[in-house]
Amino acid sequence: MQLVSVERTEEYSTELPSEPQQLNEQLPAAWPEQGSLEFCNVVLAYRDGLPNALDGVSLVVQPGEKIGIVGRTGSGKSTMFLALFRMVELKQGQILLDQLDISTVGVAQLRSRLAIIPQDPFLFSGTIRDNLDPSKRHLDQQLLDVLDQCHLSTVVCRMGGLDAEVGERGKFFSAGQRQLLCLARALLTQAKVLCIDEATASVDQKTDKLLQQTIRQTFQDKTVLTIAHRINTIMDCDRVLVMHAGKVVEFDTPTALCQTDTSIFHRLVGGRGD
Incomplete structure (x- = not known):
């Protein structure tokens, strides 16, 4: 059974x-400066023969806008993030970040300029310092500052500081604390665009409220895209994007959608609450 891991390693390293790996040598160091996003007739399929996961998605997100994304399972919500991070290449169309087609940017360059808080908060075995700043680019004081912003300074101090071990997959922290650590890691990137993939799906209401409050305070001038697990977490967004079968079916302010009786979002709010 242990030799299966050797077989898999050989397969992944030679066959996949x-x-x-190309880099865009002309890419400005400060890009993106504004954080505007534009999806232009984006079509994406996970492989040939499968239905399109995104089917002609077109929308514009202004710099600093807070966008909530809702839709049934399989509607294309998470696929939008995969397309933005170029985890899967587009079949058709383009995505513009600050008016620059992201397909002309190196994958490593692109991902280093974006931030994401995943649904499953992943921590590596190692120290708090290693998890916050794996590239060793920041000073200790910067790490302590973001921990303070994320209400984790007391917890980290009690554990012994930045060199304290987080345990395997972060087992020494609660689910909510792991999410806050991922938020602190995102803060350090200084990214203009933050993607949140149902980050509060597995935490209690108190931690959910703390996360939302921290995100509003620390990313108030950034563009934030949030896939919603609880409707109340996106009710104060600038606009709500409703996805269905890989298409954009509604994209307007929460107030406007709630006042439209035929709106899918109106039915979600009225029928399910949070």
Whole structure:
């Protein structure tokens, strides 16, 4: 059974196609400066023969806008993030970040300029410092500052500071604390665009409220895309995007959608609450 891991390692290292490694030498160091996003007739399929996971998605997100994303399972919500991070290449169309087509940017360059808080908060075995700043680019004081912003300074101090071990997959922290650590890691990137993939799906209401409050305070001038697990977490967003079968079916302010009786979002709010 242990030799299966050797077989898999050999298969993954020799048979799987690699991502493109090219870099855009002309890419400005400060890109993206504004955080505007534009999806232009985006079509994406996970492989040939499967239905399109995104089917002609077109929308514009202004710099600093807070967008909530809702829809049934399989509607294309998470696929939008995969397309933005170029985890899966587009079949058709383009995505513009600050008016620049992201397909012309190196994959590593692109992902280093974006931030994401995943649904499952992943921590590596190692120290708090290693998890916050794996590239060793920041000073200790910067790490302590973001921990304070994320209400974790007391917990970290009690554990012994930045060199305290987080345990395997972060087992020494609760689910909510792991999410806050991922938020602190995102803060350090200084990214203009933050993607939140149902980050509060597995935490209690108190931690959910703390996370939402911290995100509003620390990313108030950034573009934030949030896949919603609880409707109340996106009611104060600038606009709500409703997805269905890989298409955009509604994209307006929460107030406007709630006042439209035929709106899918109106039915979600009225029938399910949070």
